[in-house]
Amino acid sequence: MSDPITPLTPEQVALQEGQTAREGYLHRDIVEVDIAANVILLKGQPDETISSHAARADEEGHRWGRWVSGFLNLFQPDHGIKAQAGDTQRAENVIQLEKKELDK
Numbered sequence: 001m002s003d004p005i006t007p008l009t010p011e012q013v014a015l016q017e018g019q020t021a022r023e024g025y026l027h028r029d030i031v032e033v034d035i036a037a038n039v040i041l042l043k044g045q046p047d048e049t050i051s052s053h054a055a056r057a058d059e060e061g062h063r064w065g066r067w068v069s070g071f072l073n074l075f076q077p078d079h080g081i082k083a084q085a086g087d088t089q090r091a092e093n094v095i096q097l098e099k100k101e102l103d104k
Contacts, residue, residue, distance in 0.1 A: 035049055
């Protein structure tokens with residue numbers, strides 16, 4: 001297994017979620033391709049990026065998760081857990097939109 005994932009502080013989570021909330025159209029499109037690849041190729045959860053899936057797989061002891069997480073950490077330290085914070089923010093955005101519609 002690669003190095004254990006360092007939990008983010010609440011401030012770091014808020015920072016990652018804030019960055020995700022401000023993603024532009026092109027970035028959101030790229031994330032959607034990532035999510036589709038995760039679901040289709042890796043049998044991942046809907047609305048979960050490959051990075052988040054890999055971080056979880058690494059924590060569960062799967063070699064592919066360790067390899068992907070280690071590779072992504074070369075570009076951004078703690079990439080997997082930061083991606084999980086981003087996935088959480090995107091889910092929260094959908095929840096808020098749907099709740100707004102249901103409350104009409």
